[in-house]
Amino acid sequence: MLQHRPLLVLAGWTFFALLLGIGMSMLTFRGDYRVYFEDDNPQLLAFQNVQEVFSKSENVSFLVVPDSGNVFNADTFSLLIALTEGAWQTPMSSRAESLVNFQHTYAFDDDLIVEDLIEPSRMSQTDIERVKQVAMSLPEINNRLVASQGDAAVVEVTVNLPEGDHTLAVAEIAAYARELKAEMEAAHPGHTIYLSGVVMMNHAFAEEAQKDASTLVPLMFAIIAIAIVLMTRSAVASLATMIVVALSVVITMGAAGYAGLFLSTATVNVPTLVTTLAVADCMHLVVSIRQGMKQGMSLDEAIQFSLNINTKPVLITSITTAVGFLTLNFSEVPILADLGNLTALGVMLACALSLTLVPAFFRLCKVNLAGQTEQGNDFFAKLGQWVIVHYKMILPVSVLVLLISAYFVNKNELNDIVVKYFDQSSELRQAVDAQERLIGGMTNIDFVIDTQSVSGINSPDVLQDLEAFTHWLRTQPEVIHVFSMADTYKRLNKNMNNDDDSFYILPQTQEEAAQFLLLYEMSLTYGLDINNQIDIDKAATRVVATLQNLGSKEFTEFEQRAKRWFESLDTQATLSAASPPLMFAHIGEVNMRSMVNGALVALVLISAMLVFALKSWRLGVISLLPNLIPAGIGFGIWGVISGEINLALSVVLSMTLGIIVDDTVHFLSKYNVARAQNKSVEACVRYAFSTVGMALFTTTVVLASGFGVLTFSSFALNADMGLLTVIIIVAALIVDLLFLPAFLLWLDKANNQKEKSYAN
């Protein structure tokens, strides 16, 4: 029998952990926003298609802000020249655009001159004034390459990221950009440069994951260790728990490595969650061993006693927790599914480890816990008595709290602004905020107008539609910039007519449009072609609208509004939209829908398990209330303190369901045991309070501190998920200690009376 070979158990698990632990060396951090999307995500496919038909639009953006509040001066110009030159050297770059190399066109001697807007050799005050005048008058520059107040300028670098994992490429590009920024700031004091763009965002994802791994995980271990020592007051118990935790985490993460998974902002939290749940299992076992020994049992007897009363609840809560996490597979976000699967695996491992290793370790150390005092049980006995006396008051108050919560639940709104996932301490967020202040926003959306016919864009009708759409976009309140070929065609027509302002209109014939464009295209210099705006067949054109940093709802609403307006044009051309922010906006909504389904499945499965475990239909159904009410209260409180629901919060519902079941199971099973002995309802409640009150409190503290650690993350998806989970777990404890007994008292007393009256 294994129980008599504790060393074998310990050695066996350690060997297994070492074997699987090797897999951890295969884990890498991925810095790539695409980890949030399935490969066949429709918005991702649309965006990839746009990138293939036109040029790539993945970028690094340098925002240059002079302290003087005016970019039109020789020093800032020389910075921009040097920065643009340096930007071309960015690894994997295919294009670098700025005020400096904007392809300025004008008529001279009946020729079309196409040249850089800023020439290093021409930097007199008159030249600077000329540049300013051009920059402010052209929609292609104003508020794209220079802020409309003239207080900031942008150098935009387009890069070609390799296929597959972007992490290394992104890190290399980001390192170069930071070096270039530091160099420029040193050479030109009085300027601040901010870095943003898709590449920097990708890099920020990897950095946030690494930051969480290097700060939160050690912090969590420290907190958990302190909590264990405080609560068990036994070195052996603490050590046993820590071994269970360590092995659970090592095996889980090793398996992740073997399975080819990677560390992302989501999966980096698996160790934290597994640790938390493993500690909760160990707590139950340790507390019971001590209870047994205090009652005078020998160590072996106490261990057997603890296993007898805990194996089932620990197994059940582990399974329900695993089921809750497994329903994250309903999520549309692959890394959230990874998080769910890994945590589920970890939970089951922790269950097996705690049920085998804790007894083995205690046997090995021959510890005696009997002498230790245990406080708190008195308190829970008193609390039980208080509930019994006041249950008629508790119930209406509970209903009131529930109604208020329900009201505030409705204040929650889906809102995924991806750049706002990062908090103010992150470099990216600071850049985003500066950009928002100076330019107005950076949420871009690529509209593609496709005529499906060769040279279709050059046709006067389509050009008019393009111009009208561009104009309509500019009149929308949330739009801060529109980059459209319509402006280029108008500018060329003016240039070809001797710069006569009255010709700043679309070319009148298809031939003019096509040939002006051909001439212009031939005159552009290296890397500054127009393939990013018009496709090779001249059948489709891309219009890039930059918007304020909207929430997902307003953003998708804007997309729909734009499409509706375009349809009202009665044109042959079709309009489609794509961009990374649009991908995040859509996935937030889709994910929410599928997670609601996931939570329903979890609810059904978990309730069924409880019916089975409690061997009572009635208690199974009753358990629905304390399992659901905490989430209601949690989301209600969230509605008050924030009201913004992002990607990660949509998974909290099914995730917490499995965890809070723990409280309900323990309370109801004890209550049930007492009921079976035909005790009065009051006695049953009293019994449940005195046996599990302390254990519930202890595990809640451990769980809340484990998830609470996540709130220290500077990445909003993790911090918000942690905070809401803590709120729900605490609410669950309160519900299980106040509402549930009050409800049982009310229900079972009424039944008793009924039975009595029948008997009479």
Place this chain on the structure above:
Amino acid sequence: MQIRTVSLMLVCVSLLCAGSYAHADEASKLKGLEIATERKSRDMGWGDSSAEATMILRNASGQEASRELRMQSFEMLEDGDKALTIFDSPKDVAGTAFLSFSHAREPDEQWIYLPAIKRVKRIATKNKSGPFVGSEFAFEDMTSFEVEKYDYDLIREDTFDGEAVWVIEQTPKDDFSGYSKTLVWVDKSEYRARQIEYFDRKGAPLKILVLEDFRLYKDKYWRPHSSEMINLQTGKSTRLITNKLEFDTGVKESDFDKSKLRRAR
């Protein structure tokens, strides 16, 4: 993907082979210049030619677009050649004619005639690194090869398509070139450029041009009937297919004049 594999292989091959000519020295530079001079001299005296060609543009998603064009070339013995290109399709640019004078020592000159407004426009000399009608060919890739345009260095000897070749590094002398350097695979048998790799301004591989289907004209002059320029960074490519090529068509140097562009047919 395939393109990347090819380029990766090329990098590996060049690293492996770099041993023999690891450092540019006077001898390898001289040898490089010698080969380039012989390459040019073997291609002298062809006079004039006229070709009909199709240019097929392809983007990263595999979508294709084609342009029909005619090209007339006139050899200048003392200077770079003169060339006239007329577009027949797409329809809305049909009749657009493009004239270029390649120069050995001075910047090239180029003009374009736009039938829609019946006017000739000059294209600034420094804008030669731009794309030719949206293709992967830049202007500077289309103009005639002149020895004086580059510095040379023989990098290594190699085989290409089963034939012995020299691989020569050419560094453009012109600041306005879009390239930091090019590598040219020149076959030893006929001194023909078989493949050219272009490096962007940051020194990264940008494009690769593969020349194929060489045919012999006037018993002396080899011309590729198919050439494909592949952009290694964007996955786009352009194939230029010569459908018909004639020599000694009777054109005169005076036909290559901007004043005659509007009559070009």
